Amino acid sequence: MPSTLTPDRVARVSQLSRAITEEVGKAFIGQPTITEALMIALLARGHVLIEGYPGVAKTTLVKAFSGTLGCHFRRIQFTPDLLPSDITGTYILDMRTNTFVLREGPVFTHVLLGDEINRAPAKTQSALLEAMQEHQVTIEGETRTLAEPFIVLATQNPIEQEGTYPLPEAQVDRFLIKLKMGYPSGADEKRMLSTYDKPPIPVRPVVGPSDVLEMQALTQEVFVAEELLDYVIGLVAFTRSHARVYLGASPRAGLALIHASKAMALLRGRDFVLPDDVRNLAALVLSHRILMTPEAELEGQTGNHVVAEAVDKVGFKMPKRA
Incomplete structure (x- = not known):
């Protein structure tokens, strides 16, 4: 079977990547290499764990990146009392029909932000394992397939911080890339201080779900x-x-x-x-x-x-x- 990875398609992927990086840069002040790492994970059908101290714009980065993809976006704020069903969803009784219907959890999305994932205990963290590895979840014995593309972008604070739980080894292994975000450079921090009181520049979608799936397919070739x-x-x-x-x-x-x-x-x-x-x-x-x-x-x-x-x-x- 002939390859579909033509020079024109290669050039188009590279062009779209530059456009996404430029668009993310409107909202996130930092190194473009960080956005490139997110793009690498997206094209490789992987997930990203972003570690950094509070206030270094981890969540801002993820929200800006997801905004450029034109995909459905959901966010989970991990807390010590979060339950696995809060992630995957659960069946509830519909009083009108007297039947149980599935109330889908936030995992049913294209881009999932797991904010401060290590604030929740291991049992709750592990609720993402099946979704990350197989792009499906099992609820009450019933398996449901997640939408494509699907990527988890999780943030965490360093484990030395109070109130954090180390991620299980099996879950850490599911993350394709782990990024460590330190404090910004002096020049970047100066830009932040000079623009903090101005309304944020909206991030426009550069691609859509079908474009992402096409780029993922080309990556395999x-x-x-x-x-x-x-x-x-x-x-x-x-x-x-x-x-x-x-x-x-x-x-x-x-x-x-x-x-x-x-x-x-x-x-x-x-x-x-x-x-x-x-x-x-x-x-x-x-x-x-x-x-x-x-x-x-x-x-x-x-x-x-x-x-x-x-x-x-x-x-x-x-x-x-x-």
């Missing part, structure tokens, strides 16, 4: 050389054999890195993946999936250190086009 598959396997294997790692990256992590690299290549106007795509995304995709030994944690070592070491030590060959 991006070429990945066999040498790059070996390179990804080498990076993942390095994390598993590291002396300071308690639990290394899973096979799902390797798949995620391939999918993300395809998306980055397409966004940058290519129909093939380069080693730099893998290397640039390794930390974003792998670091949060690595558990360090207690001794390493006491010394301040993190998954980022392991991935940086892997990128430095694991070699690769330049791919050859088929």
Whole structure:
């Protein structure tokens, strides 16, 4: 079957990505690379976990990004008393018909913002697992398929903050990318201070659900050389054999890195993946999936250190086009 990934379509995806980044920049003051990471997750059919202290515009970023997609958007504010049914929905009795009908929860949407996801206990957090992995939910034994496209953009405060619960390891592994948002640069913060009393600039939709689905389908056709598959396997294997790692990256992590690299290549106007795509995304995709030994944690070592070491030590060959 001939590929539908023509040069014109590649150029169009790249153009739409730039337009989305520019539109997000009207409402969110920060590095464009953050928006690119969200686009990578969207095209790779993944989800994003955004970590940062309160007040660094995590929610503003997500709302601006979702506004450019022209997709249905819902928000869940996670709290300690939030129940799983508050996410997925529940059956209620319709007094008019004397039958039980489903009241759909906020998970039935295209773009789901899980705000401060680590404010809720593990049982409630886990209610998203099936939705994130299989794009479906099971309510009272009945499975319902979610709309496409579907992406979860979750924010969380650092676990050192009071009133937070660590995300279960299985849930963390479902996030394609973990972004850490620090404080803005001096120039960006000055822009914030100079515009805070002005009405926010509305964000216009750049694409629609059908456009997103088309871009996701095109992403799957991006070429990945066999040498790059070996390179990804080498990076993942390095994390598993590291002396300071308690639990290394899973096979799902390797798949995620391939999918993300395809998306980055397409966004940058290519129909093939380069080693730099893998290397640039390794930390974003792998670091949060690595558990360090207690001794390493006491010394301040993190998954980022392991991935940086892997990128430095694991070699690769330049791919050859088929």
